[in-house]
Amino acid sequence: MSNKTKNGHGVQEEIHNKNPAEKSWLAYILIHYRWVFVCFFLLPLSLVYDIYHLARSWVIFKLNSAPKKHDERVKFVQQQVREWNQQGRSTPMCTARPGWQTISFRQPKYKKTLFNVKVNLIDVLEIDTEKKTVRVEPLVSMGQLSATLNPLGWTIPILPEMDDLTVGGLIMGTGIETSSHKHGLFQHICVSYELVMADGSAVKCSKEENSDLYYAIPWSYGTLGFLTAVEIEIIPALQFVRLEYQSVSSLDEACRVFQEQTLKDENNQFVEGLMFSLNRGVIMTANMVNSAEPGKLNVISRWYKPWFFKHVESFWGQEPHVEYIPTRDYFHRHSRSIFWEIQDIIPFGNHPVFRYLFGWMVPPKVSLLKLTQGETVKELYENNHFIQDMLVPMTTLKDALLCFEKEVKIYPVWLCPFKLPMAPGMLRSPSGKQEMYVDIGTYGVPKVNNFHPVETTRRVESFVRSVNGFQMLYADSYMTEAEFHSMFDHTLYNQMRKKYDCDKAFPRVYGKVSRAARD
Numbered sequence: 001m002s003n004k005t006k007n008g009h010g011v012q013e014e015i016h017n018k019n020p021a022e023k024s025w026l027a028y029i030l031i032h033y034r035w036v037f038v039c040f041f042l043l044p045l046s047l048v049y050d051i052y053h054l055a056r057s058w059v060i061f062k063l064n065s066a067p068k069k070h071d072e073r074v075k076f077v078q079q080q081v082r083e084w085n086q087q088g089r090s091t092p093m094c095t096a097r098p099g100w101q102t103i104s105f106r107q108p109k110y111k112k113t114l115f116n117v118k119v120n121l122i123d124v125l126e127i128d129t130e131k132k133t134v135r136v137e138p139l140v141s142m143g144q145l146s147a148t149l150n151p152l153g154w155t156i157p158i159l160p161e162m163d164d165l166t167v168g169g170l171i172m173g174t175g176i177e178t179s180s181h182k183h184g185l186f187q188h189i190c191v192s193y194e195l196v197m198a199d200g201s202a203v204k205c206s207k208e209e210n211s212d213l214y215y216a217i218p219w220s221y222g223t224l225g226f227l228t229a230v231e232i233e234i235i236p237a238l239q240f241v242r243l244e245y246q247s248v249s250s251l252d253e254a255c256r257v258f259q260e261q262t263l264k265d266e267n268n269q270f271v272e273g274l275m276f277s278l279n280r281g282v283i284m285t286a287n288m289v290n291s292a293e294p295g296k297l298n299v300i301s302r303w304y305k306p307w308f309f310k311h312v313e314s315f316w317g318q319e320p321h322v323e324y325i326p327t328r329d330y331f332h333r334h335s336r337s338i339f340w341e342i343q344d345i346i347p348f349g350n351h352p353v354f355r356y357l358f359g360w361m362v363p364p365k366v367s368l369l370k371l372t373q374g375e376t377v378k379e380l381y382e383n384n385h386f387i388q389d390m391l392v393p394m395t396t397l398k399d400a401l402l403c404f405e406k407e408v409k410i411y412p413v414w415l416c417p418f419k420l421p422m423a424p425g426m427l428r429s430p431s432g433k434q435e436m437y438v439d440i441g442t443y444g445v446p447k448v449n450n451f452h453p454v455e456t457t458r459r460v461e462s463f464v465r466s467v468n469g470f471q472m473l474y475a476d477s478y479m480t481e482a483e484f485h486s487m488f489d490h491t492l493y494n495q496m497r498k499k500y501d502c503d504k505a506f507p508r509v510y511g512k513v514s515r516a517a518r519d
């Protein structure tokens with residue numbers, strides 16, 4: 001963990017004083033020397049895990065065996081749901097995917113008590129270049145999808161950053177990236193969903209077919225049915241991304257440049273901001289291109305390259321700067337440093353000696369970090385760490401940044417604009433028209449004196465509700481059910497729960513995502 005916190009004392013010292021259990025030598029080592037375990041155990045394990053999975057999916061894709069097996073696997077999901085019906089529908093269902101594998105700080109408690117349905121659907125099924133779609137199973141990950149599509153010259157229009165995010169999780173939850181101001185959220189690039197419903201039937205939905213269900217699926221967190229396949233749009237992937245860094249030196253300038261680049265310049269395929277303090281930031285705009293100007297190519301994924309957010313910070317206070325980055329490197333630019341979370345886990349990870357010797361093994365897998373963190377580290381994060389993404393209307397960006405400064409003072413702050421189209425479902429734009437929003441991502445150790453994990457989060461949640469914003473629900477949510485309902489429009493969701501007889505079959509969304517439902 002970072003040594004300095006809110007009051008100038010180290011986090012470690014603070015925890016050490018607070019919690020007698022952590023005075024054991026094991027707790028001491030876990031807190032102070034987590035990096036030893038991470039470097040010598042988790043990094044090699046993560047590498048082996050990744051190589052195995054990518055090799056497996058490469059072979060399966062080349063043999064084209066997945067499409068033949070898909071129907072059989074869906075039948076197995078249907079069979080489990082029918083058995084659940086025959087057994088009297090006594091306990092609601094959820095997927096059997098273990099909680100430690102999910103991209104969220106928490107483990108869902110309900111996995112231990114609900115009826116677990118195995119949805120082992122992990123392959124890319126078909127790429128249709130005529131129709132410009134890819135059909136995938138729900139456990140296909142972003143790393144797997146970019147590794148499959150990019151060599152063929154294609155990509156999905158929104159490729160959420162973290163490699164292990166799954167298609168199913170991004171639809172049932174939500175997905176966002178720096179192209180979202182053009183394309184919307186992950187759900188908006190999905191053409192159709194195939195599901196197994198509570199009665200065991202298989203249903204397909206799209207804008208044309210069962211459209212009510214199609215609009216209700218995003219943010220439903222697996223509480224309307226089990227997803228078995230998804231058709232997603234694809235677009236051509238050019239070889240490089242031309243990235244321009246623009247330094248900003250005040251909050252007003254940051255908001256102005258960020259909004260201008262998002263709203264006015266239709267030509268920017270990607271827009272991103274990193275704020276390094278309230279008045280110091282770098283706004284990045286980018287476009288895919290097929291050639292790079294000589295001397296301006298930067299292959300940022302090479303193992304010895306600095307963490308991307310540090311690289312970006314080096315442009316602060318400079319004239320606008322242009323460089324070219326291989327497209328896939330751009331998509332995974334924050335992977336190696338897990339945004340900036342890695343600095344708390346391997347504090348010297350950006351030192352050139354570490355990078356040259358061990359950089360090729362980084363990053364450790366989030367799932368393995370989660371699996372092995374133990375109670376001590378978990379408690380340390382719980383009390384001294386803040387991981388949230390809040391989606392607020394672009395017009396409220398300045399107020400939102402001021403709110404985050406007052407409540408947590410964590411930097412860098414990630415700014416990612418997105419378009420919220422007018423469509424039925426959980427996210428309703430307050431004006432009833434398409435609107436531009438921005439995701440404000442804050443991950444790290446708060447530097448304020450009065451940080452309290454529950455009270456601070458509740459104050460931020462209250463601000464977000466007051467500006468008609470939304471909370472990303474992979475993070476801790478402390479809202480009451482009534483507050484949750486005032487943030488998310490449940491009208492269509494409730495209709496679908498009734499239509500597809502979900503009440504005994506699945507918990508409600510709040511029952512899955514509130515803090516009380518998570519360990």
Ligand SMILES: Cc1cc2nc3c(=O)[nH]c(=O)nc-3n(C[C@H](O)[C@H](O)[C@H](O)COP(=O)(O)OP(=O)(O)OC[C@H]3O[C@@H](n4cnc5c(N)ncnc54)[C@H](O)[C@@H]3O)c2cc1C
Pocket residue numbers: 047050051054142143144146147151163299301302326328329332333335336360361362363
């Ligand atoms: C340590 C490690 C990390 C990996 N991380 C990713 C990843 O983040 N996303 C993913 O889809 N696959 C990742 N892979 C998988 C790897 O890229 C696959 O094995 C891929 O299928 C190999 O592609 P290739 O043989 O065409 O070329 P490669 O030479 O392996 O790579 C193709 C391009 O991808 C870039 N690249 C490789 N790893 C990363 C990375 N971590 N972040 C950004 N760019 C990268 C390379 O620099 C190169 O430009 C990782 C593999 C390893 C060993």
Ligand SMILES: NC(=O)C1=CN([C@@H]2O[C@H](COP(=O)(O)OP(=O)(O)OC[C@H]3O[C@@H](n4cnc5c(N)ncnc54)[C@H](OP(=O)(O)O)[C@@H]3O)[C@@H](O)[C@H]2O)C=CC1
Pocket residue numbers: 093094095096097101102103104108119138160161162164165166167168169170172173174175176177221222223225226227228472473474512
């Ligand atoms: N850049 C980005 O957009 C980022 C997004 N995230 C968030 O991470 C989460 C995704 O993480 P990931 O680990 O992939 O997913 P999770 O395993 O966390 O799944 C998220 C939800 O989707 C449900 N779900 C997943 N697959 C299916 C399926 N086949 N059928 C029915 N329900 C399903 C899960 O249900 P169940 O509980 O029953 O398993 C769960 O409620 C999302 O909430 C996303 O918003 C996080 C970081 C970055």
Ligand SMILES: CC(C)=CCC[C@@H](C)[C@H]1CC[C@H]2C3=C(CC[C@]12C)[C@@]1(C)CC[C@H](O)C[C@@H]1CC3
Pocket residue numbers: 103104105106161176338339341366369370373377381387389441443472474
């Ligand atoms: C880009 C968007 C929308 C979100 C990015 C969120 C991530 C930065 C976090 C999602 C899950 C988080 C976890 C950790 C760090 C931050 C995230 C990756 C840990 C790896 C931190 C160390 C702990 O021991 C385990 C955490 C698991 C979840």
